Amino acid sequence: MPYILILYYSRYGATREMAQQIARGVRKTGTMEARLRTVPPVSPNTEASEPAVPDSGAPYATLDDLRGCAGLILGSPTRFGNMAAPLKYFLDTTGGIWVNGDLIDKPAAVFTSTSSLHGGQESTLLSMMLPLLHQGMLIVGQPYSEPALTHTRTGGTPYGPSHLAAGDQPAELSEHEITLCQSIGHRVARLARQGAPDHGDEA
Template sequence: MKILIVYYSTFGNTYKMAQLIADGVKEAGGEPIIRRCPELIPENIIESRPDMKAGAEMQKDVPLVTLEDFKQADGYAFGTPTRFGNVSAQLKNVIDQLGPLWIQRVFEGKPAGVFVSTGTLHGGQETTILTFMTVLLHLGCIIVGVPYSVSDLYLTKGGGSPYGPGHIAEAENKREIDQNEANICKAFGRRLTEIAKRLKST
C-alpha cells in the first residue's frame, strides 16, 4: 500500500512533518513515498538567507515528485506551509500539472489529506487545509482528516485539528515539532494507510 507524501518546505518544518507522517504509514503496514515540490524561489535569494539555505540542504536528497509517483500511489498526503492563509506556490505549481492524470481518473476513490505549518497560532492552518479540500474534491479523492479519537487533538497547544496535522514554527521558524503535533502527524499517516487498504479491498 503506497502512500505518496508530497510537500513543499522552505525551512524544513513541513519536511519534518512529512517524515512523521511516513512513520505513521509504516506503523500501519504501508509504504511511504516522500517527494518534494520543485523550488520556485530564485537560487540567489536562497543563498543569501542562511535559514533558507539550511532548509534546502536538509532536503537535498529528497527526490522531486513526478506524475508517475501520483499514478503509483494508493493514497496521498499533501504538505505545505501557509502563504497568507493559502497553499504555497510551489505545491500549487505541482497541482496545476495534474490535469492529464485527472482526465485519466487516477485520483478517484483514493484517500487524501493535507498537513500544514505556520509561523503563528492563527496563521491560516485551517483555511489552507479547507481551501485545499476543493482541489481534492475536483480530483475525485476521498478526504481524510484526523478524528477526535486521536486524544492529542484535545491536548495540543500547537498545531493540529480535525482537518489535518499542523505545526506552529513561530516567527523565526525555529520551534521544533512538539509531542502532540508529532502524534497527530503519525495518526494521520496511519489513518490514510488504513483507509487506503479498505478502499482497495472493496
Template sequence: MSDTTRILVLYYSRNGATQQLADAISAGITKAGAEAVLRTVDCDENAACRRDLIVDKDDLEQCDGLIMGSPTRFGHMYSGLQKFWEQTSKEWLKGVLVDKPAAVFTSSSSMHGGQESTLLSMAVPLLHQGMMIVGIPYTAAELQQTDAGGSPYGASHVEHAAGSTINQYENKLAEQLGERVARTAIQLGR
C-alpha cells in the first residue's frame, strides 16, 4: 500500500449531477494532499458513471476514508449501492473500514426530493462498518448562501433550482466535504 492517503469516492450517477459532485469532492481531496479514487457500482451503459471503474471490495481495504454518493430514489440510495453493501459481510466481519472517516452526498430533481433521508440512509451501512461520519459544519458560509443543495448531513444538488449543472455553492460545499474527510484521514494517520 502506498504512503499516500487514499479516499474512495463511491457513487452512482445516471444523468451527471451526482458525478459533478463526485468530481468537486475529488478536487477537495486533492487540495488536502490526498488521492481521490473514484469508483462506481455496476451501472447501465447510458449512465454518466460509466466513466469510472467498478468498485471492488479490495478498494474498501485499500482506502483510508470513503465518501459515498447517490441520486435520491424515493428518499433512499440507488439500489445498486445498497446491493453492494449487502455483499460486504466478510469485510464487515474483518473490520476493514473501522475508524476510517466517511461522508455522503446526493442529488435530486426537486427541493423536496428526499435528500436528507437519502443522506441519512446512506450513512447507516457506513456506521455499521464502524466508520466515523463527517458532515459539513455550519461555519461553511455556503450553507447560509445556497438556495439549492447543501446540508450539514452532506453535499447535495437540487436540479430544478439550478439546472443539471451544480451551482457555485453546491460545488464549493462538495469540495469542502472532500477536503474535510481527507484532512481527517490524514490527521488520524490512516
C-alpha cells in the first residue's frame, strides 16, 4: 500500500501527539498507509551520537522513507520562529533526492507546536514549506471549509495544523486541534491517491 510519510521532531511530546492524530486522518482514507518517522536530536558536540533505533516512539527516518512516499507531512516545534535544528539537519541531507526529482508533484503539508499562541507558529510553518518547494512538492494548506479552523481558540492556521502547548498538560490537544490534525492527514492522503498512477484497481 502507498504511504504518507509523517516526519517530525518532538522534544516534549506535543508534536508527536499531533503526528499520531494526523496518522489517524491518513488511515481514514483506507487507501494510504501512515508511516510515522522521527529524527534524532543534534548537539554542538559532533562526537555525540544516538543509537540506531530510538528507545521509544517512531523509528528514525531514512532517505528511502522520504524517497518512496506518496506524500509528506512535516512537523516540528518552533525554535525562535523556525523549525527545530534536528529536522533541518535531516532535510539538509536530501540533496540526492532533489537531484533525482523524487518528490516532484507529490503533496506535502506542515504542522507545528508552540508554547505560546504568538510564539512563531505561522513563521515556523512557512519555514518548513521552503525546502518542500525546492523539492518540487505541492503544498497543501488547511481550507476554511473545515469549521474547526474558524472556531478554534487554541491552535490552527490555514498554513497547517498547530498546537498551543501551554498549561498543566502541554501535550494534550484540544478538540479543534485534533480535528484539524486529522483533517490535514486525510486531505494529503486523498490528494496523493488522486495523483497516483491508475492501475485499474478502482474507478
